[in-house]
Amino acid sequence: MxxxxxxxxxxxxxxxxxxxxxxxxxxxxxxxxxxxxxxxxxxxxxxxxxxxxxxxxxxxxxxxxxxxxxxxxxxxxxxxxxxxxxxxxxxxxxxxxxxxxxxxxxxxxxxxxxxxxxxxxxxxxxxxxxxxxxxxxxxxxxxxxxxxxxxxxxxxxxxxxxxxxxxxxxxxxxxxxxxxxxxxxEAQTMFANQNMLDAIGANVPMTFDELLETGKKLKNDDHAGVAMRSKADGSAGTWPCGGFVFSNGGVVMDNGVCVLDSAEAIEAVQYYGQILNEAGPLGVGNYHWYECLNDYMQEVVAIGMDSSNFATDIENPEKSNAAGHTTYGAMVSGPGKQAKPNMxxxxxxxxxxxxxxxxxxxxxxxxxxxxxxxxxxxxxxxxxxxxxxxxxxxxxxxxxxxxxxxxxxxxxADGKIMKDCWFHPQGGEILTPWGIAINEVVTGTKTADKAMKDATQKINKALGV
Amino acid sequence: MNSFKKQRTKFIVLMLMPATILLVGLTLFPFIVSLILSFTDYSLLRPGQTKFIFLDNYIELMTTDEFWIALRVTVVFTVLAVLLQVIIGVFIANLLHQETHNISFLRTIYLLPLAITPIAATFTFRLMFNPSLGVFNYFMKSLGFPPQAWLASPSTALFSLIVVDTWQWTPFILLICLGGLASLPNEPFEAAKVDGASNWQIFTKITIPMLYPFIGLALLFRSIDAFKTFDIIYVLTSGGPGILTRTLNLYAFKHGIEFLSMGYAGSIAIIMLIITIVVAQIFLRKNNLLKPKDTFKR
Amino acid sequence: MNKLTRRIILYAFAIWSFFPLYWLLNTSFKTSKDALARPPTFIFKPILDNYLDVISNNEVWNYFVDSLIVAMGTTFFGLLIGIPAAYILARFNFKGNADYGFWILSTRMTPPIAMLIPFFIMYLKLGILDTHIGLIIAHVGLNLSIIVWLMRGFYEEIPMEIEEASYVDGSSYFQTFYKIALPLSLPGISAVGIITFLFSWNEFLFALVLGDSVVRTSPVGLYGFVGYQKIYWGQLSASASLLLIPVLFFVFLFQKPLIKGLTLGSFK
Incomplete structure (x- = not known):
């Protein structure tokens, strides 16, 4: 390195x-x-x-x-x-x-x-x-x-x-x-292609805004800036986007009630969507693990933010072109907020x-x-x-x-706020509508405000609260 | 005469027996269970507290936007995919039937999409559709077109899935039509040729009508299966963008297997069954396929 | 349409059918880096590692054997049970003929997802989980509707005169069916046999739930190459390509009557 x-x-x-x-x-x-x-x-x-x-x-x-x-x-x-x-x-x-x-x-x-x-x-x-x-x-x-x-x-x-x-x-x-x-x-960890960062003279971003700005600067005809999961599925966007919600002072569940329609959560999802829209690869709305990791390893995208387990593959030179020049960094945080990566x-x-x-x-x-x-x-x-x-x-x-x-x-990371959502007995009924909402924001079919409010309503109805 | 009738009845019963026993044994119990469950709030999360809620699941379903969207997606997908497959399948079958060279080779190639392990094919499509690494966008760029988001864009996602389904299932129609063509008598074709009919006339006036029962059956079975499509959508889009490619079967899977609400999932399955039965009855009656054309007079 | 246009269309359709498989084959000779290279590579240094990997993998051989047993068993028993029923439905006008036929068809209409758990419980109680015969029974059940209906269609295309003449000659119902109708329906049996074989060979959901470690067919086994967070492209594509060989062999065997059908047709 x-x-x-x-x-x-x-x-x-x-x-x-x-x-x-x-x-x-x-x-x-x-x-x-x-x-x-x-x-x-x-x-x-x-x-x-x-x-x-x-x-x-x-x-x-x-x-x-x-x-x-x-x-x-x-x-x-x-x-x-x-x-x-x-x-x-x-x-x-x-x-x-x-x-x-x-x-x-x-x-x-x-x-x-x-x-x-x-x-x-x-x-x-x-x-x-x-x-x-x-x-x-x-x-x-x-x-x-x-x-x-x-x-x-x-x-x-x-x-x-x-x-x-x-x-x-x-x-x-x-x-x-x-x-x-x-x-x-596992913890949500940023992996950034140091060569690409060096090429534009940028540092590893630490906030949502920096990630957006750096991502946009990184994006060119050759490669995209940032790729994160956002497929329309409970197992895709929710986990990385959860880290964005947490790092913006939001939570998913509060005393058994879904609060994804809070200002903090909506803003976080808005950032998530905007970053992927403006700095992400074409078609990022259908990205799951495979696409995120493959794109990063093929140097088609400069920054990813996902499970720390990706490191084993990223650093394997037989699979990855980004081996040896990847910098692993902390979770980015919302304006004036403390970073709380997902785990x-x-x-x-x-x-x-x-x-x-x-x-x-x-x-x-x-x-x-x-x-x-x-x-x-x-x-x-x-x-x-x-x-x-x-x-x-x-x-x-x-x-x-x-x-x-x-x-x-x-x-x-804060295990409690993560458990409140992911360990909920009806976890699937929280994660699926939310995952779909994230996908709707990323693919531009709904605004963050509308998507999150609709999803929250649906989730609370399913939970009977 | 009486013993003759007895013999006939005995023959019919014996010949139908194995199929009847197998199907009753295999489908009756699961069907009754899911029918009963569809009137309850049975969930694996709290199996001990199941209540009979009569039609609540159905009412809930009918008043949910998501159900109607899923139904629309399923119908659009089924109709477009099957139509495309039937048109291509019949057309190619007819051409291949006239061909004289390399028939075996071509037929084998045509069957490959049906023969390859679907999961390998589906993931290959996922790789080929990949906007940045995939070969489809590589072709688009080479030909001077802008790259597409394919599976991620609301305007192309369903279309892309239909393309994959058509690739995979046209051979099914093709195979049935080839079998049909092979079993048709030659005389009408020869007579038409003697009369100087063009190939197109033969195709529309003789081939299609004679092949009609086969096309009808192929279309019927394809529609029944396409209505239940799950794998390719699950792997390629998971129902996205949003829920724009989420079919009824995907919707039922979410509720039954992921959320463990077997009662609710059961009601989706029953609704799907009712829709299929109604459409199939209408189709079979209209096309006179329900009853045999001609039977022994004795 | 002239000969040239016809050939162009036929070969264009062949390319369309083959291209995704070409890509799969292509991938099977690539290193994991080349498999995802950008731009996609058409010419590269081929490696045989993936094939050596798969061939030396006993599990893949087991998937293959299990699939073969189940698909052959399903085809055999499916035709054995389905053809007699189809013949009756095509030739005999008894009360309830149409309803019986429709009932058989309806067994294909239920989405399997809601039925999986009752199905599993039934198999558990019968003790036929994870057995070849158990999966064959399920696959026959799944495909019987298609076998019966398609075969009925084929029988209806065969003129009845020959069979009627056979009765006049004093043959029994069964002799007539066995000696006259069955041989005449060979092109149909061949097409339906291929379809049944392929449906069973590639069936996933029931093979997944009713099979386990003893019986694991290739669609279920190959899914294992789709790992957590990553896909083992080399093994997936190499084993899928290898698994095509037995299928092609089977299809080829069953195809002969399809071609012979032409001569049979002229006999009528």
Whole structure:
């Protein structure tokens, strides 16, 4: 990386650690220290005996469910891809066989509800895409009783303090029980093509207005300025645009009522639409992840703002032309407002109809344990453990600067306002009309004011408030 | 005579039995369940608290703009796509029937859109429609036209979807018409040729009328399927821009699978079924396709 | 229309049909960077990596085998069950003929989405989830309407005189159907067989929900190359291209009667 323009990022130590939903500061934590205390080589997977010793130092009975077989279901997601090669360790440790079912996102969200809704006992463990929905529908087993079972869980060994606090608080449902474990961490992060910025002598933008201005200047016949998701779908524009709403002092839900018609939210969506309209590529209204990431990697667009996970692909020179000259930056903020990027933890839970709950719980514990996270993070997975984020393996796979930016954005995020919307039992009925409204603004079929007011009315009607 | 009648009845029953058993077994239970659910507020979110709400789902549906927009989109999409497919399909089938060279080769090429795994084809279209990286805009620019937003623009999105559907499904019409042409007797064609009729006259006066039952069936099945179109729209536009390409089936999927409101989704499905039944009945009656043309007199 | 115009139109239509597949094939020989290059590349350094990747991938072979079993099974049983019903509907005037025919047609009209969960529960109770036979039954059910109606159309085109003569000769209903009507309808069977095979080969939703790890057909399996936030273009295009080979082989086999139909026609 030629230039690491990190000056605009707040140094991590200075971050306000007392805020409720901030992740725990990394600098205070074991990180590299843990590495040395275990004497762990970078790619620990090669050193099976040592790894086994690490797991066995836990004061619990890994082999209590020996001989059982569980079905793990998930998306074609980096988590599945980095956990799958490590499964033989799990089987060796516990004597539990794991059968993996991997699917694309569209297949997954169409098939799993049918299975769970019909009361199928498999999958035993699955990635939860809509926590509120799954918890409300009774598709998830409470994990609390298992956490208290000394045979299945060793609190000290597991070291909860090593896990980001947002990842710890995410699974706590409104009845006080935890039904899932957080398994990954993502934050909304800006990625900017430094060569293109240099060509017009611009700095990494920090506010909505700067992003609009810089984006417009960047746009020329060769490439567009900014591309962000805005397809007419609940899973597209809502997440990145959510960060705009939050960073403009707005929220989606307030005490169970949708307030996307607030002045702050409308203004944020107005900016989002204007930026994409004036600085975005032609047809940006149909952009989802694929288009955003492809355009950026092909250097057809100069700036993107999406999941921090994109870094692994952007920095892969076999796929990306932007590898090596991308600067990762903070979320932009509204006029006079504080940046609050959007964030996300993927979660996994146990099917309440599963016949192998204890084995499934052992799997979750194993998958989220320090040694496993160290190994999976060395493959580039953004886990929920500070020790893994601090490890050399992760930094070299993910990129130091991308990791720092992602962590900073994660720390600046407010998990509560995000959960209020995305974890709502009727989350889909909030996100879909909103996603469509964002698309209408970007494609110019409605003004931000009208689109957001219509959507809010529709959402509140669906929620019965 | 009596034993003859018995034999006839026995033959009819036996020949219809397997199909009847299979279809009753397969469709009756799901149909009844979704019919009943459509009169309830059943949601997987609260399966224990289901109430019978009679026609509320239907009333809600009828008073929602989104339903009418989805219905309009579905009808426009179905009519335009199927018309285009039938015109092209019949026309090409007829040309291919007259062709003497490389028929096998051409027929195989024509069938490819039907043979390729749809998801691969659909994502290829998504790549080709991509405004900045796609090959369609590359052609547009090479020919001196301005690049288009294709799937993102309100004026071209539905049209683009119709193009994809036409590409994929014209071979279906083509195949049925080729089969039909192959099973037609030759005499009328030969007689017409002897009388000095032009190719066009033969096409309109002999081919089309004789092929008519096949065209009718192909059109019917294409319409039934196009009315339920889901995959290509889900992948290419997700119903956007806004909800301008959101079909009824997409609307039902949102409510049933994404929002888990099975009762509401059930009512959309029942409405779709009623519309299809009514239109199909009218179509079949008007075209005398419902009853067999001619049967054994005995 | 003269011969030249006709050929130009036929070949133009061939190009239109082939172009997206050309693009898919093209992509299958590209690196992931070239696949998305701007401007789109027509000439590039082809690589075989994607094919080697896919061929050495056991899962793709399994998708292929599962699809083949299910599609062949569906075609066979679909025709076996559907043709007799079609023949009756075309030839026998019994009370309720039209209603029965319409009922069969109506099974194709219901949008499957609302029916998925009851369908799944039924399969769960019967214990035929994730089995070849289970998926074949579902696919036969989905396609029976089209088999019956199209075959009925073909039977109606065959003049009845030959069959009637056969009765006069003392043949039974079944003998007449089997020895006279069935061979005469071969062009129809061929077209309907190809259609059934393709519909089953490419069916997605039921294959997704009723299949699982044992039975995973290629449309479901290939969707797996559409990853989270990214698409594995190389593997997707290479496996889709490879999967065309068996289909083309099948279509080619079934095509013969389509051509022979001409000679059969003159026999009438």
């Amino acid at each position: 030629k230039k690491n323009k990190l000056s605009h990022l707040p140094p991590i130590k200075k971050l306000n650690l007392t805020r409720r939903h901030f992740v725990k500061a990394t600098s205070a934590l074991v990180g590299a220290g843990m590495l040395s205390s275990y004497g762990l080589p970078l790619y620990a997977a090669q050193n099976v005996e040592e790894m086994m010793a690490m797991y066995k130092s836990a004061n619990m009975d890994w082999e209590s469910q020996k001989g059982s077989k569980i079905v793990l279901s998930g998306l074609e997601h980096p988590w599945m891809q980095s956990i799958e090669p490590l499964l033989p360790h799990f089987t060796k440790l516990t004597g539990i066989d794991v059968q993996v079912q991997k699917q694309s996102e569209s297949e997954y969200v169409a098939e799993v509800p049918v299975k769970l809704g019909a009361g199928n006992p498999t999958p035993d463990v699955y990635m939860v895409w809509s926590y509120g929905q799954a918890a409300d529908a009774g598709w998830l087993e409470s994990l609390d009783q298992h956490f208290d079972n000394p045979n299945l869980f060793d609190k000290n060994w597991y070291d909860l303090n090593d896990i980001f606090s947002s990842a710890r608080s995410f699974p706590i449902w409104n009845d006080g029980e935890s039904y899932v474990m957080s398994i990954t961490a 996300w933890h993927w979660m996994a839970g146990i099917n309440s109809k599963s016949q192998n709950k204890a084995a499934a719980f052992l799997f979750l514990t194993w998958a989220n344990s320090k040694p496993t996270c160290l190994m999976s993070s060395a493959l580039g997975l953004a886990t929920t453990r500070t020790s893994a984020w601090e490890s050399d393996g992760f930094k070299s796979a993910f990129g130091t600067q991308a990791a720092t930016a992602a962590l900073t954005n994660l720390q600046n």
